[in-house]
Amino acid sequence: MNTKFISSGILLIATMLVSSCSKSHSHNYEDAEETVDVAFPETDSVTLTNTYPGYFTPEAKVDVVGRVSGQLLSKNFSNGQYVNKGSVLFRIEASKYRDAVQQAQAELATAKSSKDYAQSHYDAVKKALESDAVSKMEVIQAESDLRQAEADIKNAQAALETATTNLGYCTVIAPISGYVTSASYDVGSYINGEGSPVILTTLYNNSTLTAQFSIEDEKLLELLHNNDYRNMPELRNVELSFSDTIGHRYYGDLTYMAPMVDTSTGTVALQCKIDNKYDELRPGMFVKINLPYKKLKKAILVKDSALSTDQLGKYLYVVNDSDKIVYTPVSIGPLYHDSLRVILSGISPDSRYVTKAMLKVTDGMKVKPIIVK
Incomplete structure (x- = not known):
């Protein structure tokens, strides 16, 4: 009896230990989660976008040239200055062109005087022909002289216009508003612009810039397949980014897509117009164009x-x-x-x-x- 009781007790204790151990393992597993x-x-x-590298070009770039020959008398701007259209930039020695104008004026006056005489002579011989006082040949000659005098007036007028234009070229003005580069010649230099115009400086209108970039032909197909790109609002507001942080965010308007693929590169040229209202951007700057191609x-x-x-x-x-x-x-x-x-x-x-x-x-x-x- 005692042996059975002891054996039963041992079995009960072992069962409890196994159960306790099992619960302990289960609890540890849960704690491990x-x-x-x-x-x-x-x-x-x-809107999904692809990013393309590009660069800026100005709205207008104009070379300011000297079209006459003479000494450069003055330069009326500071390098890099913003100038308005019509501002005087340079003055070139004008004495010989002023003389040419005066000579052309004199020749025109002579031509007009000759024409008046020829007109009077023609009228006289034509009237004399009615009474057979002169021959018909004299009338023809008088009419020829009149026509020659009229032609001489036209030639003199053309010469005066040319001389006046050349005299005007001695004062070089800004053809557009914009930033002016440094002058190519110093004051006192001789400008030989009659034979071939000489570039004196260059003007850049940066009020609006164009971002020039290219996309692969397969990306173009993706763009055209997913959207009507001409009417896609996102293409009127394309986000731009730069390698360095600048003061403002800029967006552009996709305004041009080349009508053909460049076979040497397999790309299509595009242009994006940007309003440079803060005057922070410059032609030649590199820019990243985040071009939308699909809307989710x-x-x-x-x-x-x-x-x-x-x-x-x-x-x-x-x-x-x-x-x-x-x-x-x-x-x-x-x-x-x-x-x-x-x-x-x-x-x-x-x-x-x-x-x-x-x-x-x-x-x-x-x-x-x-x-x-």
Whole structure:
């Protein structure tokens, strides 16, 4: 009896120990499940863009030239200054051109006097012909002299206009408003502009700039396939970016697309007009054009910080219905509002993705998800 009682007691104690140990292991397993923050993707209307390098050209670039020959008497601007249309930029020695005007005026006066005489002579001989006082040949000669005198007046007038124009060229004015470059010649230099015009300086009108850039022909097809680009509002407000931060944000209007593909490069030239209202931009500056090509009405957005990268590309850790971690490769789009990333494929709006502590979880791991916003 005592032996049976002892044996029963030992068996009962062993059973209790096994049960206690089993509960302890179960409790430790539950404690081992990692608590992770997860979130559902946001959705919003997003315009997809491709970024292209480009450079600015001015609204107008005009070379200011000297068209006459003579000593440069004055330069009436500071290098880099903004000048208005019609402002006097240079003065060139004008004495010989002034003399030429006076000579042309004298020749015109002589021609007019000769014409008056020829007219009077013609009228006289024509009247004399009626009484046979002169021959018909004399009348013909008098008429010829009159026509020659009229032609001489036209030639003298043309010579006077040329001389007056050349005299005007001695005062070089700004043909447009804009910024002027440094002068090519110093005051006192001899300008030989009669044979071939000489560039004295250049004017740049920077009030409106054009961003010149090119896109690949397949990207052009993508743009034309997804949108009516001529009526797409986003192409009237194309965002621009720069390598360095500047004071303001700039947007442009896509105004030109070349009618053909450059066969040597496989690209199409485009132009984007920009209003340089703050006068910060300059021709020749490099710019990035973020050209829209497609609009997603319900784009999937996740926190950019939740994305990880491996040799296969970008991926997210997604928690499935069994609260297990699933390694999920994704295809990404552009950044949205600085902190969200567009996901083009890989997850759905109902997917729960891990937002923090990505280094603590692995594929297939059981976790305790906590929904955060």
